Amino acid sequence: xxxxxxxxxxxxxxxxxxxxxxxxxxxxxxxxxxxxxxxxxxxxxxxxxxxxxxxxxxxxxxxxxxxxxxxxxxxxxxxxxxxxxxxxxxxxxxxxxxxxxxxxxxxxxxxxxxxxxxxxxxxxxxxxxxxxxxxxxxxxxxxxxxxxxxxxxxxxxxxxxxxxxxxxxxxxxxxxxxxxxxxxxxxxxxxxxxxxxxxxxxxxxxxxxxxxxxxxxxxxxxxxxxxxxxxxxxxxxxxxxxxxxxxxxxxxxxxxxxxxxxxxxxxxxxxxxxxxxxxxxxxxxxxxxxxxxxxxxxxxxxxxxxxxxxxxxxxxxxxxxxxxxxxxxxxxxxxxxxxxxxxxxxxxxxxxxxxxxxxxxxxxxxxxxxxxxxxx
Numbered sequence: 001x002x003x004x005x006x007x008x009x010x011x012x013x014x015x016x017x018x019x020x021x022x023x024x025x026x027x028x029x030x031x032x033x034x035x036x037x038x039x040x041x042x043x044x045x046x047x048x049x050x051x052x053x054x055x056x057x058x059x060x061x062x063x064x065x066x067x068x069x070x071x072x073x074x075x076x077x078x079x080x081x082x083x084x085x086x087x088x089x090x091x092x093x094x095x096x097x098x099x100x101x102x103x104x105x106x107x108x109x110x111x112x113x114x115x116x117x118x119x120x121x122x123x124x125x126x127x128x129x130x131x132x133x134x135x136x137x138x139x140x141x142x143x144x145x146x147x148x149x150x151x152x153x154x155x156x157x158x159x160x161x162x163x164x165x166x167x168x169x170x171x172x173x174x175x176x177x178x179x180x181x182x183x184x185x186x187x188x189x190x191x192x193x194x195x196x197x198x199x200x201x202x203x204x205x206x207x208x209x210x211x212x213x214x215x216x217x218x219x220x221x222x223x224x225x226x227x228x229x230x231x232x233x234x235x236x237x238x239x240x241x242x243x244x245x246x247x248x249x250x251x252x253x254x255x256x257x258x259x260x261x262x263x264x265x266x267x268x269x270x271x272x273x274x275x276x277x278x279x280x281x282x283x284x285x286x287x288x289x290x291x292x293x294x295x296x297x298x299x300x301x302x303x304x305x306x307x308x309x310x311x312x313x314x315x316x317x318x319x320x321x322x323x324x325x326x327x328x329x330x331x332x333x334x335x336x337x338x339x340x341x342x343x344x345x346x347x348x349x350x351x352x353x354x355x356x357x358x359x360x361x362x363x364x365x366x367x368x369x370x371x372x373x374x375x376x
Contacts, residue, residue: 003218007225008232011199015233021194025233028191029184029241033249036183048311049073050126051092053080058103060137067133068096083115093311094126106141125310175308177245177253178332182305184241184264185325189271189296191237195230196275197292201285223366227272227359234268254336263335266351267328273358280365299323324354 015021050072054061068074075092077083083095094116112130116123242261245251253260275292282288300306302316303325309317320326327347334344341348 003221004225004228007222008229011225011229024194025191025237026240028187029237029244030248032184032187032241033180033244033251036180037249048126049075049092051075051077051083051086051095053077053083053095053097055080055100056098056102060103060106060141061098063140064098064102064133064137067136068129071129071133087115094123096130106138177251178329178336179305179308180245180251181253181260181264181332182300182303182325182329185267185305185328186296186300188234188237188264188268189274189300190292192230192234192268192271192275193278193292193296195233196226196272197279197282197288199226199230200276200279201282201288223276223363227276227362230272230275231269234272235265238264238268253332255332259335259341260332263328263331266348266355267324270324270351270355270358273355273362277358277361277365280362299325302326304329324351327351327354 050068052065052068052074054065054076065074065076075086077086077095080097086092086095094114097113097115099113112134114127114130116126238261241264242257245253246257274295278288278292278295282291302320303309303323304312304320305325309320309326309329312320327350331344331347334347335341
């Protein structure tokens with residue numbers, strides 16, 4: 001035990017003598033949130049864009065478009081011929097066509113033309129919000145017939161808009177917090193690499209490990225000390241990240257700060273095991289850096305950490321389930337919806353299995369390298 005603490009203390013001393021690393025450690029949580037808000041913040045209400053072709057050009061078709069704009073981002077398209085061009089440029093996830101004569105048939109549940117290349121949950125969501133917008137305009141039309149049409153239209157626009165925004169605001173905030181956490185997960189993996197992969201590779205190259213093995217320090221002690229130090233550093237980042245989100249930027253994650261810290265701490269241990277496994281198994285520093293970058297980037301894209309899971313094709317949604325980030329984000333969404341930790345026992349068990357898998361890989365790597373007696 002004393003040797004383990006000696007390893008941790010020596011790493012802390014080396015770390016303390018590198019002020020840039022300390023600054024990077026403390027600044028990553030703040031930088032991650034700022035980068036997300038800068039890159040995606042203006043899209044937080046525009047994660048789903050719908051194109052609209054207005055063939056009716058009436059006051060009620062304009063009212064329908066305004067109703068849709070309260071729920072999603074709307075891009076008006078000049079004609080049906082431009083729809084294919086909009087899809088090819090990926091400017092909209094779906095296109096709705098308001099037929100000519102819509103104003104004369106507002107109260108008859110007019111069927112709108114809906115085109116999209118997406119299926120599954122996204123298509124259902126688009127159809128659902130379209131039906132809500134149609135019902136809203138239909139109710140305005142019925143009330144407009146009972147009193148002065150111009151007065152009722154203006155009055156109902158105002159009151160309805162306020163009501164809809166109140167309903168959708170919490171959902172938008174929770175969705176944004178999930179994407180911020182997803183971005184943080186990617187940054188945590190990169191930062192864990194500095195304490196695991198980079199440290200191990202440097203000590204392989206400088207033969208520090210070989211010299212340590214000539215002392216009374218056991219091989220298992222070196223492994224445990226490295227893991228404890230990396231985990232301790234990652235826990236600091238987790239707590240700083242939650243404080244930055246909730247206190248500095250006043251972002252409501254939709255669950256308690258303690259729940260978020262607990263979940264991110266579990267992922268930080270996974271990230272440490274991931275980084276140490278790569279550092280031990282990779283044959284060289286360049287191979288370790290390349291492997292780490294590829295795995296982090298690919299899994300972050302597939303898991304929904306960078307791209308909202310709802311807008312991904314169904315095949316990609318199924319593939320995303322093999323990534324650990326997917327299960328972290330799933331737990332967050334479940335907790336936001338009011339579920340308890342007990343209801344997420346399956347997801348937590350999967351994360352624990354991932355942790356044990358990466359730590360087992362790291363242990364195997366140390367054993368294999370020990371038998372070879374050299375690191376490079």
